[in-house]
Amino acid sequence: MSLDIKNLSGGYGQLTVLKDISFVVPDGTLTALVGLNGSGKSTTINHVIGLLNPKQGSITLNGLSLTQQPVDYKAQIAYIPEQPVVYEELTLKEHLALTIATYHLDEKIAWQRANELLKTFRLDDKLTWFPTHFSKGMRQKVMIVMAFITDAKLFIIDEPFLGLDVIAVNDLLTLIDNRKKQGVTFLLTTHVLDTIDKHADQFVYLKDGQVAAQGAASDFVTLVPELAVDEG
Incomplete structure (x- = not known):
């Protein structure tokens, strides 16, 4: 099973940003959604996580439909946004406890996993800190730790390297x-x-809200030469 996006069109209000896009993200793989600013990447993500309703088309994850089984569909997803979303009144430890409760995780296993991740990202001595003390990069690390303590089947990560x-x-x-x-x-x-x-x-390369190219990552330079030139 996999994430399957079929003939998706959508956007904000009367504005249609995505125009009949289709692609599949197979199990156990990483699909890079590539495109310049305004190409439709974030709009696609917002549809996949259920923040926006499709104007047409369908989105299914492991056979579950976003529109027909939204709770079970969303329970499979861990999302790391480009701009970290934290609660100023909660400590780091309380953020992790909230994630464990929300995903109904086994507390012993989840905290073991959390402690390992906190050490990896050098946050293990900051459990009592509030977000006001965190830099942008540290907030991003908090989001990463919160996501990776879950057993999500699909991780959606929006521009993850900014600030790291x-x-x-x-x-x-x-x-x-x-x-x-x-x-x-x-x-x-x-x-x-x-x-x-x-x-x-x-x-999957998006341009002006459409899939302009897609294929194996090794074929990116050949299929999308305009971005390859920009990188060079």
């Missing part, structure tokens, strides 16, 4: 690779493919 230091980027890529080996699926947005070209299995 080099070590954190490598740690995140290692986490992604390890979860992929366990059959977990990833949809990741990026402007260019250079950071994750060795980790992505396929790409």
Whole structure:
């Protein structure tokens, strides 16, 4: 099973941003959703996570429909947004406790996983900190830890490397690779493919709200030469 987007059109109010896009994200793979600003990447993500309703088309995840089985559909997803979403009145420990409760996780297993991730991202001595003390990069790390303590089948990560230091980027890529080996699926947005070209299995290139190209990550330079030139 997989994430299957068929003939999706949608946007905001009367504004149609996405125009009949279709692609599949197979199990245990990383699909890079690539495109310049305004291409429709974030709008696609907002439809997949259920923040926007499709004007036409369908979205299913492991056979569950977003429109027909929204609760069970969304329970399979962990989302890391481009701009971290944190609660100023909660400590880091309380953020993790909220995630564990929301996803109905086994507390012992979840906290073991959390402690390992906190050490990896050098947050293990900051459990009593409030978000006001966190930098942008640290807030991003909090979002990563919250997502990866779950047993989500699909991780959606929106421009994950903005604000992260080099070590954190490598740690995140290692986490992604390890979860992929366990059959977990990833949809990741990026402007260019250079950071994750060795980790992505396929790409979908959006341009003006349409799928302009898609294929194996190794074929990106051939199929999307305009972005390859920009990278060079």
